[in-house]
Amino acid sequence: LQGVCRRQPGRLGPGHRAVVVDLVGRSDGxxxxxxxxxxNWLYIGGAFNWINGTPHTGVARLNASTGDVDPTFVVNATVGRHGTSSYVxxxxxxxxxxxxxxxxxxxEVNGLPREQIALIDVSTNPATVLDWSTQKFAPPCVATTFTHYVQDVDFSDDGSYFVVGTNGGSGWPAAYCDALTRWETDARGSNLEATWVNFTGNDSIxxxxxxxxxxxVGGHFRWLNNPNRSDAKGPGGIDRLGIGAVxxxxxxxxxxxxxxxxxxxxPSGGVNWGPTVSVLWRGSDGLYFGQDSDGMGGEYHGRMGMFPLAGGRVVQPKNATTASTGYLYLGTANGELTKVAFDGTSLGAEQVxxxxxxxxxxxxxxxxxxxFWVNNNVSGYPNGRLDASMFNGHTIGAPWEASGYNDWFNAxxxxxGFLLDGRxxxxxxxxxxxHYRYFETDGGYLGATEFTVSTQGVSWSAVRGMAWVAGKIVYGATDGxxxxxxxxxxxxxAVDGSEAVVLAEPTATLTWSTPTMFFADK
Known part of the structure; x- marks a missing residue:
């Protein structure tokens, strides 16, 4: 390292880049x-059984100033998959x-079963393996090609969750192969499942x-939101060539x-596409990347580069209004809405x-x-098109197609329907x-997987028009x-129909039996 013998790790001083010779941290090869x-704690992981002459298998903690091994940190990751040697x-x-x-x-970690991933409490002395485990990384995916498939982990800025990126090939969805997943840090127990899963459709993260x-997220993928096809774009798949954000x-x-x-x-001799993005790191001035190819964003970047924060944008989440009073809007004729004052329990004045x-x-x-609304009169969309329009409480703006990736869906x-917290x-x-699907307003993308909500006592097949108002579903039905x-x-x-109440009967001017209904605070 800089001409000085170092059998990993070494330390470079700031600015002058000379080797700092007082750091001595050496594995067994x-x-x-x-x-x-x-x-001042440096955590290291790898394919070693000794650090500085002290037995440590796969993971150790060093004094970052001196390289001395911390003797109170006794954590060993052992028993490799498929008969191979273990490593972190x-x-x-x-x-x-x-x-x-x-x-x-x-x-295994300290003799406890942990399949490819584990959480360690390092605030205790000695460090302890937490009661957190999952079987979603236990199946083999493609065992002969991928000995392990957990490729990268990262905590959120506040530490409340962490994310995991994997490769692995076929084997999903039973296992989290070729997927990005989120996990809650404070969850405890065995057989845990991810908060959410984004499958690429057989491409590596x-x-x-x-x-x-x-x-x-970076890797060798071609799509995200793609659980419905293997090695091809399926319904819901969104084009993302090797780099994206969710x-x-x-x-x-x-x-x-x-x-x-x-x-x-x-340039001549450059590599346009390789299988690996080795690192993504959010620095103070941008997102840095290292990869095994030379292109990013339509530009030449030899193996590494940075997306600067300057000139970027903040993704602004959009959601249903949290107001408890406002207005129900009901489609009463083609090109016509009736605006009805609503305080959560009773209706007020009407305005056409x-x-x-x-x-x-x-x-x-x-x-x-x-x-967002279903436009049933667009040429080339026999199942309707999902459109978006700006709305200020008075005027619905000119529509545009919410996304070019939703035409697979029978809108x-x-x-x-109603939107709540990304669903x-x-x-x-x-x-x-x-039912619900995830729905991303920044791009208008519809989730590729349909989920069913556990309810009782409501005849959902008769429901026509829905809105979420202050913790309740307000809905019309075929009976008006x-x-x-x-x-x-x-x-x-989530819903007990025995708690449902009738808010209004149908009248000569308002019959609550159309899908075209929503709630807004203005």
Missing amino acids: GNIRDMALHG WTLDISPDGTTLVIGGNFR TAVEAADGVVY NASTGMPVNWNPRRTAGANL MNQPNFTHAGAVWQATDRI KSLRG LYYVRSGSSAL RLRSVPFDPTADV
Whole structure:
């Protein structure tokens, strides 16, 4: 290292880049694969069994100033998969320095079963293996090709969760192969499952970085949000060539697509596409990357580069209004809405509004300053097109296609829906259940997987039009009545129909039996 013998790790001084000779940290010849620094503790992971003559298998903690091994840190990652030698491939320390996550080729940590990943409490003395485990990294994926498939881990800025990127090939969705997943740091127990999963459809993820309210992801993938096909783009798949970012709350891609390619700017001898992004790191001035190719964002960047924060943008989340009073909007004719004052329990004055931009509308839902709606009169879209329009409480703006990636979805089948915390809850023809998909307003992307909400006592097949108002679902039905029912998406049973109440009967001017209904605070 700089001409001085160092058998990993070594330390370079700031500015002058000379080797700092007082750091002595030496393995037994095995690679040190990853490091994380917190305060004066340096955590190292790799394919070693000894550090500075002290037995440590896969992971150790050093004094960052001297390289001395911390004797109180006794954690060993052992028992390699498929009869191979064990090693730690990736690790990260939480921002508060209390929790270490390790990933790699191991099946036990300090004798406890841990398949490829483990959490360590490093605030105790000695450090202890936390009661946190999952079986989602136990199946083999493609065992002969991928000995292990946990490739990278990273804690969020506040340490409340961490993310995991994997390769592995086939084997999903039973296992989290070729996937990006989020995990809650304070979860405890065995057989845990991820908060969300984003499958690439059989392509590798090799680097992750949680920052700025998103998760940056790099690798050898061609799509995100692609669980419905293997090695091909399926329904819901969103083009992302080797680099992307997803909403940290839902795992849905946001509208950021630089692509790992130099395009026409690749010089002679350059490599336009390689299998690995080795590192993503959010520095104070931008997102740094290292890779095994030379293109990024249509430009030449030889193996490494940086996306500067200057000139970037903040992804602004959009959601249903939290107001408890406002207005229900009901489609009463083509190009016409009736605006009805609503305080959560009773209806007030009605106002008919002409809306020439809002014709042939189906289901509709509100999100901050706009509405998303099903446009049933667009040539080339026999199943309806999902559009967006700005909405200020008076005028619905000219529509635009919410995303070019939603044409696989039968939007015309929706009988009502509302957006809440990144999920589009809806009812549709052919089903008697309440469903949801993730929905990303930054790009208008629809989740590729349909989930069913646990409910009882509501005939969802008869529902027409829905809105979320202050913790309740307000909905119309084929009988023309308007009802409300408490809604708790975190409960085992999110909706109990015995708690539903009738808010309004149909009248000569208002019949609550159309999918075209939404709630707004203005």
